[in-house]
Amino acid sequence: MKRSLRRALWAGAVVAVTVAAVPVTTAFGAGTVTTTFTRAQDWGTGHETRVTVTNGSSAAISTWRIEFDLPSGTTISSAWDADVTSSGNHYVAVKKSWAGGIAPGASFSWGYNGTGAFKAPLNCTINGAACGGGTPPPTTTPPTTTPPTTTPPTTPPPTTPPPTTPPPNTGGKKVVGYFAEWGVYGRNYHVKNIQTSGSAAKLTHILYAFGNTTGGRCSIGDSYADYEKAYTAADSVDGVADTWDQPLRGSFNQLRKLKQMNPHLKVIWSFGGWTWSGGFTQAAQNPAAFAESCYNLVEDPRWADVFDGIDVDWEYPNACGLTCDTSGPNAFKNVISALRSKFGSSALVTAAITADGSNGGKIDATDYAGAIGNLNWLMPMTYDYFGAFAAQGPTAPHSPLTSYTGIPQQGFNSDAAIQKLKSKGVPANKLLLGIGFYGRGWTGVTQAAPGGSATGAAPGTYEAGIEDYKVLKNTCPATGTIAGTAYAKCGSNWWSYDTPSTINGKMTYANNQGLGGAFFWELSGDTSNGELIGAIKGGLG
Template identity: 85%
Template sequence: MKRSLRRALWAGAVVALAVAAVPMATASAAGSVTATFTKVQDWGTGHETKVTVTNGTSASVDTWRIEFDLPSGTTISTFWDADVTSSGNHYVAVKKSWAGPLAPGASFSWGYNGTGPYAAPLNCTVNGGSCSGDGTPPPTTTPPTTVSPTTTPPPTTPPPTTPPPSGDQKVVGYFAEWGVYARNYHVKNIHTSGSAAKLTHILYAFGNTAGGRCAIGDSYADYDKAYTAADSVDGVADTWDQPLRGSFNQLRKLKKMYPQLKVLWSFGGWTWSAGFTQAAQNPAAFADSCYNLVEDPRWADVFDGIDIDWEYPNACGLQCDSSGPNAFKNVISALRARFGSGALVTAAITADGTNGGKIDAADYAGAAPYLNWFMPMTYDYFGAWAAQGPTAPHSPLTSYAGIPQQGFYADAAIQKLKAKGIPANKLLLGIGFYGRGWTGVTQTAPGGTATGPAPGTYEQGVEDYKVLKNSCPATGTVAGTAYAKCGSNWWSYDTPSTIGGKMTYARNQGLGGAFFWELSGDTSNGELIGAIRGGLG
């Protein structure tokens, strides 16, 4: 599998999505408090809604309580930044204690993912007054259901900003350090897109593995780049003399804003995996170097652990490794011993499900006790490195008639890893936030011939989802993913709909959640990550 895209200097235009708003207001003696329900996205089987509470009065509002009904067939599955209880189709949302009073003219937003298509709420009240803002309760077709105040006991400790998906399933996204250049994607975009509220973990990619040691990947992007107030997560500009700047400081600010977020520093990747060969010769020394770098006092509070992306142990990626089948297990064991039980230690691994392939080349099961989870890279199976084709989806979930290589699909990898004894809840399903494509294609269905890679904005044969959804909308599906032919170009990529299907698979398989490469490929309002979060339920 190819992942040279990880080191390309990507950039991307922001694609704005239209939203549908349902304004609602509650009466107040002087002005009103309004609650606006905004449909952020709707993927058919689910939707995401943003609710904005605005204080239009001349006095501070200490608390608010929104009550509303949802039509039959529509339910709230997950929510964030408010406490929500329900009885039947009647919902009550109240302000979290950490949110503080709502000053005159100020707004506060919370959100939820729902099942079924988006539907506007009914019978909405705020603090007992009508959401229409006319000072009278709204007409109701049925008496409102009383929700007992004891349904949600007060927490003994401050709750996280947003709960993880039900069942503690993980939503893990890569942030590419080089994205701050041509792509103009910064940590702030994780916040403004709404993605931070839906993530459980961020993987900062990549650190280097030079000389068998963990090393800085890009010191300027990592901790030296000065951010203006406009580009900073919290609107505060960096100063010339502050001890930490760059993306590390921005991640620190993001974690303060979203306390549920954990951040891991990922080392290796397609380009920087060569150093693992030397690391395997002295795993303890490698682990010690990694610990000293990740726990450097300048940024120790930023990182909650380490991620290893070795492509590939005892097999070939950009270069070949012949460290033996035990090398991966030995390196991971040393990392766990050095970082201790309280840190996260994870690994992105091959998703080659063929017999005698890359999964079989290393003792991944032997490393399982030392890892919090594995991330089999269930994408990049096929692409325009095979310039003449055949065209094929790069991220098939299942096999299909005409697949160019048996075993090159997600379910084959998942079943092989489970058969080796790796617990299902330690496996995360991988999603690509980009497509791969060919040009010179005449056949719409997969399996056609081509003349080379399709043009891409920053790399031939590769394009972000946020671009493809408009430039070449999906027209068909195969093996649980989508494809489209536009002129002579043929692309395959995941959409909110196909991601929903993949998340159903992840739930049915008992997997620990999902991860994706990478954040900047999504739309400006986090359409794909919303589908992951909503699909995991």
């Protein structure tokens, strides 16, 4: 159940942007089905619009189609959670294939970024019926932040630059995604892909994985990928090539450019992971020295503006992962305290932790609640509970939301971890629910339902037993669900993974539990148009 197991195997949230301005809304109606265009943000040379389809009828609607014109000077530059096409200034938006119907009284939201100032759409129709029009009243309160864009504005937004201090842990839901540094090699996944997929507009935070902890100190994980690799114009996030003499290249420079294009984004440097957690044992012997080394690295003048804080991915304090730690139940709390003291109150300090909710399991081994006062949030890794590391099975979903009859291990499910952490005193709004953008699978399986025997790991693109969602959705489409997640049997292979539909259910759970949002491992597993991130964003509301 170690998310970062893929660190060794492969090396080879969302939430709408919080705005200060009062939204301006334009509604159109077609009978009892309405469409609302809300100006989320407007910075003069561009804007962000949230579109909500509400079913006010007594019957479910299975699909929807919105057609509208945008006034001269306004165009759509990017959209999410709807398929949008255009001909001149005429736009058509239709329901994505993964989005379900809209029940009576329910609604569905999608959004777009546009060039020019916000202007109310004209000639709107919804499902072919004519819609009325309206003109938004002027706003007198300028936004204090610049919303996400797919392409940078033609001129710098005339707003006050966003503060360097991260927002407090209140307000909107967080959508946090891992970017794996080694993905720039065989996976050919680069920072640019975060932008072109539309994911940058939906993320609130990116976790850059991983920095090393060898010798009880923070150190560089891969200098070539991090800050040496030269990017061509075609591969660069902003279309500008690196030069041989520039002071910073690699993914760090690409992340800097991504943040410039998406000022709402924060980037956190994650240290440890399955492979590099061994150094935390020595770090716990001198937390102040460890914190000093981490601060000096994260705040290195070459890239200090790239990172907004540090993430600790210790697998596992006072328990066993790749190696065993016997630092005691207070070690994690002491390390986090030292990091907060060194980084200060304005930096983000977060942690990915075990999701073992069993009695006497890994959550019980460490005082996570004692550390929460110095953390912005905790991320229990609620995936990798089951997989072909148990080669003979039984087959089981690797990220069950709840327990179910026949689950191989009690306490190995998301809800068990969340409830245990809450019972120990961790506030719900400081917990994020974990989602895997990949599946785990077995081969030699004859039983379609979970609980069957197997002969080993199913073949995978990078490693047996593991496959990206973007591959599985086509090669082994889900045929059933159990415990809030999906599974499928294709030939003799059996896979479990999350889909947009099951993610929507998990986000409903996160909302009902009052959680602070969701996080996922990792960006390259999603489709090229960000289906799974879209489901997280839409589900969190």
